[in-house]
Amino acid sequence: MKNEFVTLSQELHDGIAQDLVGLGFSIDNAISHNSDSDTRSELRAVRFEITELIEKVRVEIHRLRKLPSYSINSTTHITFELNRVFNEILRNVEEHSRxxxxxxxxxxxxxxxxxxxxxxxxxxxxxxxxxxxxxxxxxxxxxxxxxxxxxxxxxxxxxxxxx
Missing domain, CATH: 3.30.565.10 (Histidine kinase-like ATPase, C-terminal domain)
Structure with a gap:
């Protein structure tokens, strides 16, 4: 049973996670090459959502691999929460700071x-x-x-x- 979880976690990593990362790069590229501020704003919002999805997939990969909680889960939790903090900071900068x-x-x-x-x-x-x-x-x-x-x-x- 453990081998099945390891295999599944590897498939998540090599498949969905990598696809999401690639999609994120594509959106980053679209943002940098688009002159319309409304479109860039929408693309940034989608990019933030993709970043959160990537983190959720990573959390699931680590859970499936059953890595020790002291080394991964605490780091993963911090990363996930900081990701949310940075997303909110960036949204505030974009919307309010000029x-x-x-x-x-x-x-x-x-x-x-x-x-x-x-x-x-x-x-x-x-x-x-x-x-x-x-x-x-x-x-x-x-x-x-x-x-x-x-x-x-x-x-x-x-x-x-x-x-």
Whole structure:
């Protein structure tokens, strides 16, 4: 029975989860290439929903694999809740702030060592997504931890710019 759950979790990971990630990349690309602010806003809302679905699938994958709760469930719960927090922050920025750029900084107090040169697809993926949004990524890492700063321009296309 455990092998069936492991197989199912692998199929979820290799199938649905990867499809959702690919769909997310496609929507990111559509957002960055669309000049209509209403359409971009709708696409961003769909993108946030896809991100939440991806997290739900990941939670289910971990549950099926029956990984120890101290290492995965707590991290998964934190990730899921922070995802919701960031989604709400981003919605508020978009709807109320009139900002022209957005910067997100994440720091940790770990052992460092995070570099793109390590072949880390996660960091490369972050940089590619930010680049698609015409933004910049700064990654600093030393023995005291890692700091990642993402800065993206926010298209206002309202009264501030005429095309």
């Amino acid at each position: 900002a022209t750029s957005l910067s997100i900084t994440v720091t940790d107090n770990g052992i460092g060592g995070a570099t793109v040169k390590d072949g880390s697809f996660g960091l490369v993926g972050i940089q590619e997504r930010v680049k698609n949004l015409r933004g910049e990524t700064l990654i600093e890492s030393d023995q005291k931890g890692t700091k990642i700063v993402v800065t993206i321009p926010l298209d206002t296309n309202d009264s501030s710019s005429d095309s």
